[in-house]
Amino acid sequence: MKTVREGLLSAAGLCILVVLASAPAHGFPAFARRTGLRCTSCHESWPVLNDFGRAFRDNGYQLRLGKDVPTENPFAFWPVAIRITPHYAYNTVTGQETDQGKKTLTTGGIADGAMDLLVGGNLNQNVSYLVVPTGFASDGAVSLESYWVYFTRPLADSDWLNIRVGKHEVDLPVSAHRSINLTNPYLIYGYHPAGDQDVAGVFSLGSNQRGVEVLGHDRGSFLRYSVSLFNANDSPGSRNAWDSPSAYGHVQKYWRLDSYGVSEVELGAFGAYAQYPTKTLTLNGQPLAGTGGDLRPSERYGLEGSILLGPAETPLRLELVLASGKDDKDLYQGAALRDGTWNGGFFEAIWVPPTDGLHWGIFGRYDYIRNSKQPLDVAKDTNDQDQFTIGVKYTLAFLNRDEYALHFEYSTDRMKRMAFDGSDLRVGTLFGGVDFAF
Amino acid sequence: MRNSSFALILAALLATAACVPAFADERPGDPRHGKLVYQRYCLSCHGDLGNGQGEFAQWITPRPRDYRQGTFKWRSTPSGALPTVDDLEKTIRDGVYGTYMPTWFAIGHRARLDVIAYIQQFSDRWKTEKAEAGIEIPAEPPNDAASIDKGKKLYVALKCAQCHGDQGQADGVSAHELKDDWGNIIEPADLTATPSYKCGDTARDIYRVFMTGLNGTPMPSFVSQISKEDAWDLAHFIWSLRPGGANHPQPPAVGAVAGH
Numbered sequence: 117m118k119t120v121r122e123g124l125l126s127a128a129g130l131c132i133l134v135v136l137a138s139a140p141a142h143g144f145p146a147f148a149r150r151t152g153l154r155c156t157s158c159h160e161s162w163p164v165l166n167d168f169g170r171a172f173r174d175n176g177y178q179l180r181l182g183k184d185v186p187t188e189n190p191f192a193f194w195p196v197a198i199r200i201t202p203h204y205a206y207n208t209v210t211g212q213e214t215d216q217g218k219k220t221l222t223t224g225g226i227a228d229g230a231m232d233l234l235v236g237g238n239l240n241q242n243v244s245y246l247v248v249p250t251g252f253a254s255d256g257a258v259s260l261e262s263y264w265v266y267f268t269r270p271l272a273d274s275d276w277l278n279i280r281v282g283k284h285e286v287d288l289p290v291s292a293h294r295s296i297n298l299t300n301p302y303l304i305y306g307y308h309p310a311g312d313q314d315v316a317g318v319f320s321l322g323s324n325q326r327g328v329e330v331l332g333h334d335r336g337s338f339l340r341y342s343v344s345l346f347n348a349n350d351s352p353g354s355r356n357a358w359d360s361p362s363a364y365g366h367v368q369k370y371w372r373l374d375s376y377g378v379s380e381v382e383l384g385a386f387g388a389y390a391q392y393p394t395k396t397l398t399l400n401g402q403p404l405a406g407t408g409g410d411l412r413p414s415e416r417y418g419l420e421g422s423i424l425l426g427p428a429e430t431p432l433r434l435e436l437v438l439a440s441g442k443d444d445k446d447l448y449q450g451a452a453l454r455d456g457t458w459n460g461g462f463f464e465a466i467w468v469p470p471t472d473g474l475h476w477g478i479f480g481r482y483d484y485i486r487n488s489k490q491p492l493d494v495a496k497d498t499n500d501q502d503q504f505t506i507g508v509k510y511t512l513a514f515l516n517r518d519e520y521a522l523h524f525e526y527s528t529d530r531m532k533r534m535a536f537d538g539s540d541l542r543v544g545t546l547f548g549g550v551d552f553a554f
Numbered sequence: 555m556r557n558s559s560f561a562l563i564l565a566a567l568l569a570t571a572a573c574v575p576a577f578a579d580e581r582p583g584d585p586r587h588g589k590l591v592y593q594r595y596c597l598s599c600h601g602d603l604g605n606g607q608g609e610f611a612q613w614i615t616p617r618p619r620d621y622r623q624g625t626f627k628w629r630s631t632p633s634g635a636l637p638t639v640d641d642l643e644k645t646i647r648d649g650v651y652g653t654y655m656p657t658w659f660a661i662g663h664r665a666r667l668d669v670i671a672y673i674q675q676f677s678d679r680w681k682t683e684k685a686e687a688g689i690e691i692p693a694e695p696p697n698d699a700a701s702i703d704k705g706k707k708l709y710v711a712l713k714c715a716q717c718h719g720d721q722g723q724a725d726g727v728s729a730h731e732l733k734d735d736w737g738n739i740i741e742p743a744d745l746t747a748t749p750s751y752k753c754g755d756t757a758r759d760i761y762r763v764f765m766t767g768l769n770g771t772p773m774p775s776f777v778s779q780i781s782k783e784d785a786w787d788l789a790h791f792i793w794s795l796r797p798g799g800a801n802h803p804q805p806p807a808v809g810a811v812a813g814h
Contacts, residue, residue: 148598152610152654156594167660168595179656181649182748190613336660374664376587429591429665474593516598516610 144234145553146197147172148516150189151179155519160433161468161477161509162519163294167370167380167428171337176244176268176278177237185241195237201298201523203227203549210542211535218537228254232261234553242268246284261293262324276332283326286364287342289384289420289437290464292322296479297505299527299545302462303483304418304439309456309491310499315352316447316456316491319390319414323349325362338370348390348414353406360411362390368420372428379431380424387417394446412444418461430470436463445491452491460485460501477509477521495533503529509551520552583639588672591665599654604676606736614654617738624679625735627768628753630688633775636679638688642670651750689765692782697757697790705791708784712776717742722795735770742773745795760789 148155155162158169165173178184206224213219230253236246244266251258264282271277285293292305306320327346333339344364347353351360368384393408418439424431438461445452462483469476483503490496507525525547534541592600599618601608606620619626628645629637643666649657658666674680695701709715709722717732719725722745734740743751753759764785767775776785793799 151656152598152614153595153656154598157656167662168656168658171660179649181654181656182652182750183654338660372662374662376664379662379664427587427590427665427668428662429587429594470587470590472589472593474590 144197144236145518146195146234146237147177148518150193150195150237152516154514154516156474156514160431161296161466161479162511162521164296164433164466165291165294167336167338167372171333174278174331174333174337174340175275176242176266178242178244178268184238186238195235197234197553198231199234199551199553200229200231201549201551202229203298203523203547203551205299206546208542208544211537211539213536218535239265242270244268274332275334278331280329280331283324284329284344285324286321286344286346286388287329287331287366287386288321289366289368289386289418290435293324296466296477296509297481297507297525297527298523298549298551299525299547300481300483300503300505300529302437303485303501303503304416304437304441304460304462307441307458307460307485307501308414308443309458309487309489310494315392315394315412315449316414316443316452318350318392319348319388319443321364321388321416325349325364327362338372339368341365341367348392351392352396352403352408354393354408354411355406356411359406360391360393360408362388364388376427378423378425379428380422382420382422384420385418386420388415390414392447394449410446412446413442414444414447415442416440426470430468430474432465432467434463434465437461443491448491453493454489454491456487456491457489458485458487474514475511477511478507479509480504480506498533500532501529503527507547518552518554520550522548523551524548583667583669583671585668585671585675587665588668588670591661591669592672595658595661596669604673610654615738616653616734616740617736618654620736621673621676623735623770624677624683625770627771629766629769630762631686631766632689633767633777634769635686636683638685639667639670641688642673643667646670648754650752652748652752689762689777691758691761691765692786694757694761695783695786697793701787701790702794703791704784705787705789705794708780708788709791712779712788714788717772718745722746722792732772734772740771745792746797749797751796757786757789757793760792761785764788 158165158172160166172179204225205227207222209221211218212221230251233249235248238244246262246264248260248262249258250261260283262283262285264280264284266278266280268278269275270279285291288305290302292302295302301322305322308317325344325346327344329342329344331340331342342365346362346364347359348362354360364387366384366386368382370380370382372380391411391413394410394412395408396403397407398404416439418437420437422433422435424433426432440459441457443456445455462481464479464481466477466479468474469478483501485501487496487498487500490498505525505527507523509521509523511519511521513520526545528542528544531541533539597608598610599608600606600621601611604621606618608618611618624636626637626642629635629641631637631641646658646666646669649655715726716728717726719729724742724744726742729742732740732742751759753763763773765775765777767773780788
């Protein structure tokens, strides 16, 4: 039992560090420089996309005004931008085991931030791309978070078939890379029940996946679908022709109501079936990469709904996403008694007050996880989680060159029975910084 | 909180969505909301003062519309008149091909009406002039070879080539001397180069331009010079010049380009 808790405690701590050290992703001023549009055109409250931004993205970063090919751009235009958030973070962890007993640890300071280098645009009419090296923190590590090419209307003059090839974020109900909050991730995307994590703790909908996405939509992207076939993230690799064959699907429908009271309603459904090998060939007792077999699934299924209250240009967006997840017991390398299953979700509110200049963004979110079957012989509610986030963002300047904003946020996460002595583990983060993209 | 509780909320959302037609709001635009729509989508080109001098304006041609004069190119109304709200919404909804004016289809009808109401506040013309109705456009006659041939003759007779060129390629003798009412250099449309014209994609759109002219530009209205039948013939000829059109000229040989 202690091993389980220690493993999860370490994992929780690692998650916190990863989140705090990672630069938030996509807000892309290079598009603003190319199109002349301010960030507010595409982002409801930066970096959350609005309807126009969603349509622009689904159309392959094209406005279809006869100016999408690179030769139509000014010669001096470079499709490159950066985003980084210099910030102060104050973290508390209760229930920490030390040689001196149970302690509450606090740390604070200007964080060792990371950065996204965003490179993206169009290679030709109906061919777009995105390359995102990320990292650049003091450890010197850089990885490619995204790299893909997107063919718009490749087979017919129809928006219902577009193809993306490469490492991409699957089409989530709410983007894990375009979240307005900067501390806690959406729990349902990467949660796994308690246990010897091993392979079972790897799959995350929030991680970008290597594969092919087929996406289609109507005019304005009010009805849209996406199907991704991919290698499950961080799989050790199998002998299959398609590495660790996995799939994700998502469908969304938006109803524009054109009312000041309720301006839009949206419903959707999503599901993922990711597979990981549970046995590998070995050399000198060590697993050989790419030799995995006996694939076993990690699954996610869910429903989503959102509603925009007030005018769509200054809305109160209420978003609800529910999900269930299951990890096959064999993913726990024989340690599990049964499959691990859970239910969870989040409720997010983002409000853009109707003030002159649209500078404010006020947000809050509640995430929860409730385990329904534990793979190991532990209490059913072990590692049930409740996570709250509140924050405010004040954008100092919207230009068609850059955007920078003051960002303040507080979040807290309670992980039930996860302290070393069986009590609840609580983690809190106070965050304040300048979020900018240029 | 349990998933079953949240499922009830999703069901409520679904019920709300089912009531969409009941919420449809056809009230006139509200300029107070329109100002926020304008700030979100329009400001970088059209400017805080509606003078067409936003931060991006200096980099682009044609220049963004200066709203203070109440002068608009794309209208269904007679030459010199203000456009209708429908005209303005068409421009906002469909964009203007070949310019930096995007297709604001996704922002919705309500937001477009509101921003139009706000734009109308930049010029006193909207307060002092009575709105005129759009011109009547008769049913389109057959778009056939005979009509196109007649249109070609009218193209010559009306001296369209002076600006648009003999082949419609925007290389007429006056093509590089044109300015709009704001003193900006503008170019005549190359009728052969793009699949879409700024005024729209159909022969009906082209007909409308002949009869209304483009306010603020050297493109006049021909309503007093040609009959409706002639206007359709001319529209069919222009329409045929588009890529893929019946009369689209073949690209010149490489040597001819070099010689030019």
